[in-house]
Amino acid sequence: MKDQAYNLRQKMLLNSTTPAKTIGIVSGKGGVGKSNISTNLSILIGEANKKVLLFDMDIGMGNIHILLGSHHRYSIMDFIEGREPEIENIICENVHGISYISAGNGLKSIVEWNEEQINRFYEAMDYLVLRYDVIFFDMGAGATRETLDFLLTMEQIMVVTTPEPTSITDAYSMMKYIHLRDGKKEFYLVCNRAENRQEGMATITRLQETVRKFLGKEVVSLGILPEDPAVRKAVSQQTPLTKGFPRAPITLGLHSLAQNFLSEADKSVDQEEKTSFLKNIKNLLFRR
Numbered sequence: 001m002k003d004q005a006y007n008l009r010q011k012m013l014l015n016s017t018t019p020a021k022t023i024g025i026v027s028g029k030g031g032v033g034k035s036n037i038s039t040n041l042s043i044l045i046g047e048a049n050k051k052v053l054l055f056d057m058d059i060g061m062g063n064i065h066i067l068l069g070s071h072h073r074y075s076i077m078d079f080i081e082g083r084e085p086e087i088e089n090i091i092c093e094n095v096h097g098i099s100y101i102s103a104g105n106g107l108k109s110i111v112e113w114n115e116e117q118i119n120r121f122y123e124a125m126d127y128l129v130l131r132y133d134v135i136f137f138d139m140g141a142g143a144t145r146e147t148l149d150f151l152l153t154m155e156q157i158m159v160v161t162t163p164e165p166t167s168i169t170d171a172y173s174m175m176k177y178i179h180l181r182d183g184k185k186e187f188y189l190v191c192n193r194a195e196n197r198q199e200g201m202a203t204i205t206r207l208q209e210t211v212r213k214f215l216g217k218e219v220v221s222l223g224i225l226p227e228d229p230a231v232r233k234a235v236s237q238q239t240p241l242t243k244g245f246p247r248a249p250i251t252l253g254l255h256s257l258a259q260n261f262l263s264e265a266d267k268s269v270d271q272e273e274k275t276s277f278l279k280n281i282k283n284l285l286f287r288r
């Protein structure tokens with residue numbers, strides 16, 4: 001009975017919506033601001049009347065709920081491991097206009113999942129892509145083989161760097177790894193924690209030129225975000241920047257990032273490409 005209702009709902013959704021755009025937010029080096037950027041960007045995209053899901057993929061170390069000042073009983077791991085059988089109950093809705101899913105704790109590696117767990121994960125993704133317009137996956141620090149494989153299923157990759165040379169080098173290594181596995185993957189670049197505009201521009205230009213020269217690929221810059229003490233304040237107050245510090249320089253930067261994201265997203269609405277996320281997930285999960 002549950003399956004019938006589920007299938008029916010899937011069909012209804014299929015008729016009325018196109019699948020969500022999927023974006024992975026990554027960095028080479030950790031701690032560069034991915035979670036703060038994905039949280040606030042999600043809220044701003046939500047304010048632009050998109051149905052947004054923010055998916056915390058930092059299993060074991062997730063902090064999206066903290067940044068949103070929210071708490072939800074269940075995580076994706078509760079669903080995958082069968083403690084909560086309803087996917088709807090995993091989603092925390094209406095938090096600053098968006099939905100989020102917590103990472104939770106559990107088996108980090110897809111390789112360790114049994115057939116049932118794999119099926120559940122696929123069922124979750126199948127449901128979510130039809131329910132949302134945009135899904136942001138906030139990836140954890142430190143790339144493991146599995147997180148990179150998962151990242152490769154997403155349509156777009158937002159790479160966050162800071163002006164630090166080590167961060168730039170690691171961002172390049174990440175793009176190179178992904179590019180060598182899938183040359184068609186679209187990259188968006190964000191420079192966070194820039195002391196000034198020049199420093200941010202130099203960082204972006206350096207990465208764009210390196211990628212162009214060695215990988216023959218164009219990387220779209222979504223913008224530069226300044227170093228701003230408001231970030232730390234927002235984190236400790238558990239209030240998103242867009243809500244608690246609407247006029248802070250970083251928040252203004254996030255607004256322009258959101259605008260750039262929306263106009264770039266409009267440029268690449270290729271239907272075939274949009275369905276590929278689920279296809280990729282299927283390949284990843286069932287053809288191991």
Ligand SMILES: Nc1ncnc2c1ncn2[C@@H]1O[C@H](COP(=O)(O)OP(=O)(O)OP(=O)(O)O)[C@@H](O)[C@H]1O
Nearest residue numbers: 030031032033034035036141193226227228231232
């Ligand atoms: N623009 C900024 N200005 C000042 N501080 C910042 C800025 N961006 C990030 N930070 C600092 O860096 C910390 C880490 O940010 P965040 O958790 O978003 O990084 P992350 O990339 O998600 O980290 P991880 O790789 O561990 O997941 C913040 O708590 C804040 O103290």
Ligand SMILES: [Mg+2]
Nearest residue numbers: 034035058140
């Ligand atoms: Mg993070």
